[in-house]
Structures are given as structure tokens and as C-alpha cells.
Amino acid sequence: MPVLRSVLDLIGNTPLVEVSALSPKPAVRILAKLEGQNPGGSVKDRIALSMIEDAERRGLLTPGATLIEASSGNTGIGMAIVCRMRGYRLKTVLPRNVSIERRQLLEVWHAEIIDSPANEGSNGAVRVAQELASAHPEWTFLYQYGNPANPRAHYEGTGPEIWRDCPEITHFVAGLGTSGTLLGVGRFLKEANPQVQVWAVEPPAGETVEGLRNLDAGYIPPIFLEGGGEGLLDRKTVVGPRDSIEWTRRLADLGVFAGISSGAALAGAIKCANAIEQGTIVFMCSDGGWKYLSTGAWTGGLDEVVERARRTVYF
């Protein structure tokens, strides 16, 4: 392996690992794309670099610039690394109820944390970041939910990697979140083979929805609307915390130490496997398990862990 210029060269080119031992059908293969291998530990390193380099090319970032971002953690961590290396300051708006490790990691790279209300979930983080960004025009808000450089990182990186390593793919399953992964990978794969099906997985909205005052305060990421998300997805399914944690534990049985949203994506992949006769399903393991150790996800009694997960943002 050649010597790398910096850890940023480690972003992307993540491996696909066979986890077909978990498949309910012998003719359905299931492969995990291990995004925890990225230097900041999640798929979000890809878009952090992509959005910051795009902003630099467009002259939006002067030396020492301050950036603000709404994140449930991973995007903030990826951006914190790049910002620290490039001499930018980062303020990240985070729902108060994310795991302690997400906060600790942000602090490693000197990101400033601004809390948003727990009961508003990521909706609240977006709202607070938008308010702060308009009050501070001197800060740069790259806005992952509305930045085309987010899906582009997956259209140019993640999608081609999957196609290169597994051209026999029939189904792609990933968490919805900002929708960047599904839009970018989904579009690339469908252009390569229109038969590929794209499935989205999301956690139950739970508390977040209770914090909403009226329907018009609803939210759809601008990149989803602009990227034709509704026409691209073939299925969208909710996976609850119990299934997510159970499948996260099954992954660990195969040696794959992944985060809780990876268990949710795997649960979606299993549902997909049950619905088809044969095929090859690739699902995203968006991050490693490290940031969730404090939740006791692998060791505690399931009921107790599920209850804790309900109160924590794990997507």
C-alpha cells in the first residue's frame, strides 16, 4: 500500500463483507458495506469532505472560516476532522439526546456543540441551525439536507464502488436520514442496471413527531425533492429499535461490530430477502459500534436496551 498524504485519503473504498449466514433463503446473498472503516468511523466522512471541498472550490470558505451544521453526530464528526485539518472552526447543532460518544468525538476535533431540544429530534437540529445561520451571515452553513455535494459523494464514490465490487447486485438497502446515500447510490445503480431495486429504512418518528406543532412544520430534505427521491425509491419501511438492536447483535455474531442504524438496515435487508426468491442484497453499515457502547446495546437485557434506545437518537 502506498504511503497516504493524509487520513482524508482513507475516505471511501470501503469493503463489502458477506453476511449471507443471516439470510433466510439460500438463494439470497446479503452483503454489508462497512462504512465504519472510514477514518472518522462513518459513511458521513464522504459527504463531509465532498461538501467542504465543493465550498472551497466555489470560494465560500476563506482561511479560518466558521462553519455551522445540523447533525445527529456523524456528519458533524466527519466535518470536525476536515475542519480541524484545514483550519476552519465548526459549530455543530446536535439533538441533546445523542450518545455521549458522539459528543466526545466532536470534542476530539475541537468542534463546538450547540444543543437542540431532544423532543424535536433532527428536525429541531435543522431548525436551530437555520436560525443561527440566518442570524450569522458570516458563518457558512453547508446544510447536508440541502447540499447537492451530499448525494454527489455517493453518486461518484459509494455507488461506483458497489458496482465495481458487486455487479450482480439486485437490491440496495440503506437508512433514509438526509436521503443522500439512497439518492446518490440509487441513481448510480439504476443507471448501471435499471432492474436494481432501492429500499429505504427509517426509524419510527416517535418523540420527534410529538414535538411538531402543525403539519406545515413537516420537513422533507430539499435534496430528496430536487433529486427525485420519490421516483427513485422502490420501498420505504420503518424498523423499530427492538429489531434494529436484535440485528445489530446478529451482525456481531459474525464479527461485524456496527452501529444500531446498521442493524435497522439489515432488518430491512432481511425483509427484502423474505420478499424475493433469489438475488444479491447490499446494505449499508453506516458506522461502527464504538459510539454506541454506552447504550449497552450488545450486553444488556433486550427490553432495557430497547427502552434506552427509544430515548436516544441513533440514526
Added chain:
Amino acid sequence: MPDVNLPNLLRQHAGGQRSVSVEGATIGEILEALQGEYPGMAGQLVTADGELHKFVNVYLNDDDVRYMDKLDTEVHAGDTISILPAVAGGDE
């Protein structure tokens, strides 16, 4: 009759009930019946053009009906329907 779980926002229009039962063979029929029975919901679920409201997600069991047959999605005995507002997801 299938059970329909209501979000907090819509419960006020249904006397505070978390879940109601209405007749209908498709999602569209069920939403129409809901809007008929609980006038406070009129126009909040299905628009005047007969489309699902942009910020409303309807799930049949666990699947979003927008990616099934939309309002024509068939509903069977024992199914559970959940109506939820669209909100921002996390970082995936």
C-alpha cells in the same frame, strides 16, 4: 375494520383518541372516511386534488404507501395503518 394510529397533531380532531377504526378497502377510502367522520382533519390528509398531503406519511403495517400503490393500496382485515407527519431523519 382496520385500526388507524393517529399522531398527536390529529388526535385533537378525534376527541383525543390515539387510534380509531374506520371502514375502507383502500388507503384512499380510509382517509376519506376519516376526514368525513372527523371534520377537523378535512384537507389535512388528502388535498383537494386527491393527492396525499405532502407532509403526511401513511404506513400500512410498516411500509410507506407512497412506495406501494399510494391511495389505491389495498387494506385487509388485521392491517394497522399509521399516519405520521414527515420529519427530518438523522444522519443515517
